[in-house]
Amino acid sequence: MKTINPYLIFNGNAEEAFEFYQSVFGGELFKMRFNEMPGTSEMPDEDQNKLAHVSLAIAGENQLLMASDAGTGHEANIKSNGNYYLSLGPESAEEAEKIYKRLSEGGTIFMPLEETDWAEMFAMFADKFGIQWMINFGDKG
Structure with a gap:
């Protein structure tokens, strides 16, 4: 397997969340809106x-890290029931502290x-x- 990448679904605030994540992690952000895609003209305004x-x-x-917003009528598909975590492995104690402070x-x-x-x-x-x-840094095993 080459990669495994989480895909999150947001209730209309994916852009706000990912701009926040970019401020924490850095990295390149790619965005595509529904109105930029073919075949979406019948979607609600x-x-x-x-x-x-x-x-x-x-x-x-x-x-x-990938995501999208749920469309109208699909909000019920968004579940925040605690059955997952995104696990981070920072390279240093300083990075662990920085990420923890900003992200939490x-x-x-x-x-x-x-x-x-x-x-x-x-x-x-x-x-x-x-x-x-x-966040998990410095494996003792």
């Missing part, structure tokens, strides 16, 4: 400017960034958009 696809290259061009701001911390039995630094939290993250 309120969906035309939503993001059909957005991607952010993180840690090289083969690591992509305004979110919900389940486990603060601290030493554990298995890592020098580990954290679990949801960001301000409800996306759940883990």
Whole structure:
């Protein structure tokens, strides 16, 4: 397998979320709106400017975080029931602290960034958009 890249669905705020993620991680942001795609003219007007696809290259061009906005009538497909985490493996303690501070701001911390039995630094939290993250640095195994 060459890559595995998470694909997130947002309720109309994918652009705001990904601009925030770009401010945290850096990287190149690609956006395509529904009104830029063929065959979407029959979509409701309120969906035309939503993001059909957005991607952010993180840690090289083969690591992509991707998403789109749910269209009208598809909001029920968005589930925030806690059955996933996006796990990050920073290269240094400083990077772990920086990412944790920025990404968890305004979110919900389940486990603060601290030493554990298995890592020098580990954290679990949801960001301000409800996306759940883990940070794991310094494997003790």
